[in-house]
Amino acid sequence: MDLLRMNEDALRSLRTVDEAEAYSVRSRTYAVYVDDSSISNIEFKDDAGLSVRVMDGGQMGSAASTMGEDAPRECALRALRAASLSPTDAALRGFSVPQEAIVPAPDVLDRRIADQGPDDLVEMAEAIVSAASPAKVPRGLLRAALVETAVSNSNGVEVSQRSTLVYGHFTSMVVGNSPGEGVQAIHSNHLDMDADIIGSRLLGSARSHAEAISFKGQEELDMILPPSELEDMTLSSIGSALNGENVVLGRSPWSGKEGEKVASECLTVIDDPGSPSLLAGRYDDEGNPTRTKTLVQNGELQGFMFDNYNGASTGNGWRREPNDPQGSYRLPVRIGPANLRITPGRMSLDDIIAETGNGILVERLAWPEVDPLSGRFGLELRCGHLIRDGEKVATIKNALLAGEMFNAWKMVRAVGSENVRGARSDVPPISFAGARLVGV
Amino acid sequence: MMRDEMAASIGVLMDAGADFCDIQSQSLQGTTVRSINGRLRDLDDRSAEGLRVRVWKGGRWAYASSVQVDKESLRRCCEEAMRNVRGDRPSIDILAPVSVGDHHARVGVEPTKVPLEEKVAAVLDLDAAQKMEGVLNRIASYSEETKGNILLNSAGSDVSWNEVRTRFRAMSVAADGSRVERYYDGPDGCRGFELVKETDIEALGRMTALEAVAALKAVTAPSGLLTVISDPMVTGLLAHEVIGHAAEADEVVKGRSFLSGKVGEAVASPLVSLADDGSLPYAHGSLPFDDEGSPSGRTDIIRDGIYSGYINDLVTANAMGVDPSGNGRAQDFGRRTWVRMTNTFIEPGEPSLEEIISETGDGILCDKMVNGMEDPVGGGFEAKVLRGFIIRDGEVQGQVRSFTLTGQALEILRTVDMVGDRLELDGGMCGKGIEDWVNVSSGGPFLRSRIIVGGG
Numbered sequence: 001m002d003l004l005r006m007n008e009d010a011l012r013s014l015r016t017v018d019e020a021e022a023y024s025v026r027s028r029t030y031a032v033y034v035d036d037s038s039i040s041n042i043e044f045k046d047d048a049g050l051s052v053r054v055m056d057g058g059q060m061g062s063a064a065s066t067m068g069e070d071a072p073r074e075c076a077l078r079a080l081r082a083a084s085l086s087p088t089d090a091a092l093r094g095f096s097v098p099q100e101a102i103v104p105a106p107d108v109l110d111r112r113i114a115d116q117g118p119d120d121l122v123e124m125a126e127a128i129v130s131a132a133s134p135a136k137v138p139r140g141l142l143r144a145a146l147v148e149t150a151v152s153n154s155n156g157v158e159v160s161q162r163s164t165l166v167y168g169h170f171t172s173m174v175v176g177n178s179p180g181e182g183v184q185a186i187h188s189n190h191l192d193m194d195a196d197i198i199g200s201r202l203l204g205s206a207r208s209h210a211e212a213i214s215f216k217g218q219e220e221l222d223m224i225l226p227p228s229e230l231e232d233m234t235l236s237s238i239g240s241a242l243n244g245e246n247v248v249l250g251r252s253p254w255s256g257k258e259g260e261k262v263a264s265e266c267l268t269v270i271d272d273p274g275s276p277s278l279l280a281g282r283y284d285d286e287g288n289p290t291r292t293k294t295l296v297q298n299g300e301l302q303g304f305m306f307d308n309y310n311g312a313s314t315g316n317g318w319r320r321e322p323n324d325p326q327g328s329y330r331l332p333v334r335i336g337p338a339n340l341r342i343t344p345g346r347m348s349l350d351d352i353i354a355e356t357g358n359g360i361l362v363e364r365l366a367w368p369e370v371d372p373l374s375g376r377f378g379l380e381l382r383c384g385h386l387i388r389d390g391e392k393v394a395t396i397k398n399a400l401l402a403g404e405m406f407n408a409w410k411m412v413r414a415v416g417s418e419n420v421r422g423a424r425s426d427v428p429p430i431s432f433a434g435a436r437l438v439g440v
Numbered sequence: 441m442m443r444d445e446m447a448a449s450i451g452v453l454m455d456a457g458a459d460f461c462d463i464q465s466q467s468l469q470g471t472t473v474r475s476i477n478g479r480l481r482d483l484d485d486r487s488a489e490g491l492r493v494r495v496w497k498g499g500r501w502a503y504a505s506s507v508q509v510d511k512e513s514l515r516r517c518c519e520e521a522m523r524n525v526r527g528d529r530p531s532i533d534i535l536a537p538v539s540v541g542d543h544h545a546r547v548g549v550e551p552t553k554v555p556l557e558e559k560v561a562a563v564l565d566l567d568a569a570q571k572m573e574g575v576l577n578r579i580a581s582y583s584e585e586t587k588g589n590i591l592l593n594s595a596g597s598d599v600s601w602n603e604v605r606t607r608f609r610a611m612s613v614a615a616d617g618s619r620v621e622r623y624y625d626g627p628d629g630c631r632g633f634e635l636v637k638e639t640d641i642e643a644l645g646r647m648t649a650l651e652a653v654a655a656l657k658a659v660t661a662p663s664g665l666l667t668v669i670s671d672p673m674v675t676g677l678l679a680h681e682v683i684g685h686a687a688e689a690d691e692v693v694k695g696r697s698f699l700s701g702k703v704g705e706a707v708a709s710p711l712v713s714l715a716d717d718g719s720l721p722y723a724h725g726s727l728p729f730d731d732e733g734s735p736s737g738r739t740d741i742i743r744d745g746i747y748s749g750y751i752n753d754l755v756t757a758n759a760m761g762v763d764p765s766g767n768g769r770a771q772d773f774g775r776r777t778w779v780r781m782t783n784t785f786i787e788p789g790e791p792s793l794e795e796i797i798s799e800t801g802d803g804i805l806c807d808k809m810v811n812g813m814e815d816p817v818g819g820g821f822e823a824k825v826l827r828g829f830i831i832r833d834g835e836v837q838g839q840v841r842s843f844t845l846t847g848q849a850l851e852i853l854r855t856v857d858m859v860g861d862r863l864e865l866d867g868g869m870c871g872k873g874i875e876d877w878v879n880v881s882s883g884g885p886f887l888r889s890r891i892i893v894g895g896g
Contacts, residue, residue, distance in 0.1 A: 033776065036694035041501040042524040044517075045774050048507055049488065063485040066507035078485045085556045086483050087564065118524060138696040138817075139873065169873060173696070173817065181696075181817040218663065249476065249577050251613055251620055309481075324875060326774045330470075330486050366822045367813040371842060373613070373620040378844030378895010380813070380822035398820065400846050400894035402663075438663050438894035 001026055001048060001067065003150035004160055009072035010052050011154060014080060017056040021095045021153040022076075023285060024050035024067065027145050027325035030118040032125045034140030034170070039125060042118050049329035051319070052079040055095065058088040064330045093308055095153045101282035102289045102315075103274030108163035108281065110190040113144045120144075120191055131199020132172050135206035138181065140170040144191055147325045151287035159283045166191050167278070167323040167423075172202035173209075180209025180383060180397065183364060185228065187322070187421050189276045208363055209383045212397035215439035222359035222413055223401060223435035224352055224387075227420035227427045229368040233377070234340065234427055237405040238269060240372035242295050243335045244306035244314075251373055253406050254301055262301045264412035266345060269296040271305065272426070273315065273338035278322035279424055280339055283315070290315035290338055299410075307335045322423040341426040345415030352414045352431050359387040360437055365401065375406035381437070400438040408432040445511050446592045449518050453495055454594050456522050460496040460534040460754075462593035464731065465489075465509060466773040469552060469588075473559050474581040475567040483560065490773040493517040496755075499529030505774045532758050536595035539733045543601040547632030551584040551606055554633045559584075562608070562636050569645020570612045574653040576620070577613035580645070582606070582636065589729070597733040605724060605879055606635045607867065610645050612652035621655035621841065623648050623826070624808070628867035628881075629722045654839065655827055661843035661893055662830075667803030668845065668891040669796055669831070672864035676882030677812035677823040679714050680784045680870070682849035684882070685814035687716070687741045687749075688767070688779040688872075689756035698819035698850075702747040708853035710745040711789055718766050718782030724867025725782040725880035729766065736766035736782060742853075753779045769878045776876060786884030789859030793886045796858045798834040804893060805829040810842060814872075821849045821891075844895035852889050860885030 007022035014020035026048040033041040048067035052075045053060065061082025065075045112120055125142045143166070150160040168186030173179045182205025184198050225233065241262075246252035254262050273280050273290035284290055286308050293314060294302050307317030318336050320328040353361060366380035381399045385392040409432075416429035446463045453461040467489040474482040491514060492505040502525035504517035559582050566580035583606065590600045609626030625648050627635050670678065683699070691697035699707075708714075718736030720726050727736050732754050740748040752760065753768030756779055769780035797805065810824035823845045830837040865883035 031776075035690070038529050039500065040529070041503065041776065042526075043503040043776065044505070044520045044524065045503075046506045046508070046513075046516075047490075047774055060480070061483045061485070064487070066488040066490060068489075068508070078487075082483045082485050082556065085560060086480050087560070089479055091479065138691075138694055141873070178818065249613075251576060251615065253620075327488070327772070330488065332472075332482050332484060366815065366820065367811070369811075371810070373622065374842070376842060376895065378824065378846075380815075380820055380844070380846045382815070382818065382820065397818070398846075398848070400663075400844055400892065402844070402895035436894075438892065 003148060004152060004158060006050055006067065006072050007150055007152035010050060010076040011152060013073050013076040014054060017054050017080065019055040019095050019154050021053045022050055023151050023319060023329065025149045025325065025329050027147045029143060029145035029325065030121050031141060031143040032118060032121045034125055034129060034137050036138060037129050037136045039122060045326060047326050050075055051329045052076050054079040054083040055092060056083050058090055058092055059083045059086045060092055061086050095155055095308055096157045096287040096313065098156045099289050102291045103282055105282055106274050106276050106280040108189040108276050110164040112191055113164040114146045124191060124195055127195035128170060128198050131196045132202035135172040135174050135203045137202065138171050138173055142168045145325050149285065151285065153287060157287040159287045161281045161283060163281060164189055165278050170202055172206035174206045176210050180212055182206040182209050187278055187423050205363065208395055212383050212395045215396040215399035215437065218438045220436055222356050222431055222433050224356065224359060224361045224429060224431045226362060226429045227422065229362050229365050230427050230430060231422035231425045232368045233370055233405060234425055236369045236372050237375055239337060239340060242304050244304045244310040245335055247304050248310050253375065257301050258303060260301055261299050263296055263299040263409040265299045266412050266415050267296055267299050267409060268343040270294050270341045270343065271337040271339065272341045275339060277339035277421060277426065279318060279320060284317045285319040286313065286317035286333060288313040288315045288317065305335050305337060307333055310335065337424055339424060339426055342428060344417050344419050344428040346417055347414050349416050349429050352416060352429065353387055353392065354390040355414065356387045356431060357389060361385040361387055361392065370405040375404045377405055378402040401435055402438060403435040408434060443590060445514055449514055450592055450594050453518055453522065458495045458497050459531065460594050462494050462591060462732065463491065464773060465491045465590045467588040468585065468772065470585040471559065472583045473563045475563050476579050477577060478567055491517065492773040493521045495521040495525045496534055497525040499531035500525060534754050534758050536593055536597065536732065536754050537734050537764060538596040539599040539729055539735060540597065541599060543728045545602050545604045545630065547604050548634030549632040549637065551604065551633045552586060562641065565641045566610050566645050569642045570610060570649040572649040572653060574614045574616065575612050575649045576615040579611040581609050591733040593733055599729060599733050601728045603630065603727050604632060605630055606632065608636050608639055610648040612649040614652035614656055616656045619656055621652055623651035623655060628724050630724060630726045631722050655841065658827055658839040658841035661804065661828060661840035663894040665890055666893045667800055668889060668893065669800065669803060669805045670887045671806045671808065672883045672885060673809045673866045674806040674823055674825055675786055675884035675887045676866055677809050678821060678849065678852065679786050679884055680781060680882035681812040681814045682819060682821045683714055683741060684716060684781045684784040686816035686819065687751055689750040689752045689760060690779045691816045692750050693756055693759050697816045699747065703749060705747050706745050707747045707850050708742055708745045709856040711859045712742055712745050712853050712856050713787040714742040715740050715787065716751050716781050716784045720783050723783040723865050723881045727782065730768045731770045731777045732768035734764040734766045734768060739765045751779055751781065771877050780872065780878050781870060781880050783865060783881045785863060785865060785882060786887060788861050788863045788885040790861055791858055792861055796860060796886055796888055797831060797836060800831050800834060800888065803831045805831055805836060819849045821852060822846050843893055845891045845893060847892045852891050855890040856887055858888035860887065
C-alpha cells in the first residue's frame with residue numbers, strides 16, 4: 001500500500017478548496033502478553049487509515065477512516081462536508097508549506113522488527129520473565145511495530161517516514177501477604193534491550209514493594225523523583241506550560257514569560273526529535289520539519305511549542321501516540337514534544353541521596369500526574385525510601401506526596417547524571433525541595 | 441462482512457486444531473464537535489471497520505486483526521492466528537453461551553440522522569452560555585459513537601448488535617490573574633441525540649461558568665484522616681478503581697487481586713452493596729453483549745457488606761467454574777479482549793444529602809472527581825477531587841480547592857456509616873494498566889466515611 005498515493009487520491013477530490021491535507025498511517029504490530037509469568041497471548045495487527053482536513057473560505061472540517069480502496073475519496077468528501085457546515089473562522093492558519101528537513105535522520109528503524117514475525121519478541125518476553133525470578137510477573141506486555149506515515153497537502157508538502165517502536169510494560173511481585181507490585185517500562189526503537197537488566201530491576205522492585213511499611217504522620221521534605229515517575233510529572237507540568245495552545249488560551253502559567261526565570265538555574269529543557277525516541281523523526285504529523293529546540297535554558301524560558309492551528313509551527317503537531325500506533329488516524333492533531341529531554345547534571349543518584357538530609361526517594365507513585373493548570377499534586381506513594389542524613393532508612397508506602405510542581409521546578413536541589421528514555425521524554429532523576437508527605 | 445465466510449473460517453480454524461475460536465467484525469462511526477472560546481476547534485467525522493480472529497489452544501490465545509474486511513484478509517488473519525497459537529500452559533475447555541440474533545440499540549433520536557449543523561449549533565450555544573466575567577476559556581463538546589458488531593464463535597454463537605453513545609459537556613476555566621480553576625458538567629449515556637435535546641443548554645453553561653469562577657475563592661483543603669462525604673462521582677471512583685478492578689477475575693485467578701479468596705467474607709460496612717451491571721438501561725457502560733458474545737448482566741460484588749463475587753470473561757469463568765458475566769471487553773477490534781467493568785456502582789440507601797450533612801459535625805463534602813487510579817494488588821485508593829466544601833456543625837461552609845483522597849479501600853468501606861438515597865452514574869473511559877480504553881460508568885449515592893485527605 002503506497003501511502004503517498006492514497007493521499008494523492010484524497011487530495012484529487014479536493015482541488016477546488018483553498019487548502020487540503022491528507023495524513024495516512026500504516027502499522028504492522030506484534031504484541032506478546034504475559035499473565036502469571038507465562039505467555040498468554042500473541043497478537044498480530046495490520047492497521048491502516050487516513051485523515052483528511054479541509055480548509056475553505058475560513059471553514060475547517062476533518063474526517064478519518066480506516067484504509068480501503070474508496071476510503072481516500074470518501075474521507076475527502078466527508079471532510080469537505082464537515083468544513084462546509086462549520087462557522088467561518090477568520091483566524092484560521094493554513095497548512096504546512098514545503099520545507100527542507102532540519103534535524104538529521106535519527107536511527108529509528110530496526111530491520112528485525114520490520115521484517116520478521118513474533119519470535120524475537122516471544123524470546124525477549126520469556127527472557128525478561130526468567131530474569132525476574134524468583135519474583136513472578138503477574139502482567140506483562142511487549143509490543144513491536146513498524147510504523148509508516150505520510151503527510152501530503154495542497155501546498156505541495158509530501159513527506160513519508162518509517163520507524164519502529166518497542167514498548168514494554170511488566171509488573172513483578174514476590175510471594176507474601178501484602179506483596180505490592182514493581183513495574184518496569186521499556187521504550188525503544190530497537191529490540192535491543194538487556195533482558196537480564198530489566199528482569200533484575202523487576203526483582204528488586206518487587207522486593208522493595210514487599211518490604212514497604214505504611215508511613216505515619218506528616219512532614220516537609222525533599223523528594224527525589226526517578227525518571228519513571230518524573231516523566232509524566234514533567235509532561236503534565238512543563239509540557240503543558242510549553243504547549244502553545246495553552247499559551248494562546250491564556251492558561252499556561254508561563255504565558256508571556258519568555259526570557260524570564262521560570263525554573264531553577266540547573267534546569268535546561270530541550271525538545272530533541274533528532275535522537276532516537278518513539279516520535280523521533282524529521283517531520284511531525286502535519287508535515288512540518290521538526291527541530292531541536294531549547295525551551296528552557298538554565299531556568300530561563302526560551303519559547304513554546306506550536307502546531308499549525310495555534311501559531312507558527314515549531315514541528316510539534318502530533319496525531320500518533322508514542323506507545324501504540326493503532327488507530328492514530330482517528331486522533332486529532334495536538335501539540336506535544338517529540339522527545340522532551342532534561343539536560344543531565346553531574347551527580348549520580350547515590351550522590352544525590354548522600355546529600356539529602358531529610359527526603360523521600362520515590363520508587364513508584366500510583367499515577368504521577370500533576371494538575372496542568374495549577375501544578376498542584378497529591379499522589380499516592382506506592383513505594384519509596386525515606387532518607388535521613390544521606391542514608392535510606394526505611395521503605396514506605398500508603399502516603400500522599402503533595403506539592404506544587406511549578407514551584408518545585410524553581411526549587412531543584414540536584415539534577416542526576418543518568419537519563420532514562422520514556423515514551424516522549426528523556427529525563428534524569430531530580431531532587432526537589434518543598435514536598436509534603438502525609439501518612440495514613 | 442460476509443457471515444457465511446466467517447462461519448466457514450470458524451470451521452477451518454477448528455479443523456486446524458483450535459480448541460475454541462471466534463471472529464468479530466466491527467464498524468465504528470463517530471462525530472466530535474468541540475469549541476473553545478467560540479471557535480470551532482474540532483469538527484471530526486470518523487469511521488473505521490475491521491475484523492479480528494481469536495484462537496484458543498493450549499491455554500493461550502492468538503489474535504490477528506485487520507482493517508481490510510474481505511475474504512482474503514479474513515483468510516490471512518486465520519492463518520496468522522493459527523501460526524501464533526503455540527500454547528503450553530495448562531489449558532481449560534472454553535464453554536461459551538450461545539448468542540444469536542440481531543439486536544439494535546433503542547435510542548430516541550438516532551444521532552447519525554441528526555444534521556451536523558444541529559450538533560454544531562448545540563455546541564456553540566453551550567460555549568456561548570458560559571460567557572461570564574472571570575471565565576478565561578469556554579469549552580463545549582459533543583461526541584457520538586455508533587459501534588456495530590457481528591460475532592461468530594465455535595460454540596455456535598452468531599450474533600450482531602450495535603451500541604450508541606453520546607456525550608455533551610461544558611467546561612469553564614476561570615482565572616483571576618493569580619489562579620486558574622475549572623469546573624465541568626454535562627450528560628452522557630447509551631442514548632441518542634435526545635440527550636442534547638433534553639439539556640437546558642443555557643443553564644448548563646451558566647452553571648459551569650459560575651462554579652469555575654466561584655472556585656477561584658476556594659481555600660486549601662485540610663489534611664489528615666477526616667469524615668468525608670463523597671459525591672456520586674467520587675463514590676463511583678471508590679467502587680470502580682479499587683473494588684471494581686480487583687473484582688476482575690483475571691486478576692483473581694493469578695493472585696494479583698487483594699480480593700482473591702474473599703467470597704463470603706465481611707469486607708465492608710453492612711450498609712455497602714456494590715455491583716457491576718452492563719444491562720442498565722441508557723448507562724454509558726451498558727451493552728447487550730460483550731466482545732465475546734456473552735450477554736451482559738449484573739454481578740453482585742459486595743452484598744450488605746459481604747463479598748459476593750467477581751466479574752468474568754470466558755476464560756476466567758471457565759477457570760472458576762461459573763457463568764461468564766458479560767465482562768469480556770475490548771476497546772475495539774484491534775485490541776485485547778479481557779475482563780473489564782461496565783457500570784459499577786454502590787447501591788443507594790435511605791438518608792438524603794441534607795440529612796447526611798446535618799448529622800456531620802466536622803468533615804468535607806466532595807464535588808466531582810479529576811481522576812483516580814486502580815490498585816488491585818494493594819487495595820489502595822487514590823482519588824483526585826475537583827473541589828469540596830467544609831462542613832462544620834452540620835452545615836456547609838466555605839469551598840476548598842482540589843485535593844486527594846487516599847487510604848485502604850476496605851478500611852474506608854468499613855467506616856461507611858451513611859449511604860445516601862440517590863444513585864447517580866457518571867460515564868467515562870476506563871483503561872486497564874495504562875491503555876485499552878472502554879466505555880464505562882461508575883457512581884453511587886452520597887456516602888459518608890473516614891478517608892485520608894491531602895494534597896490540597
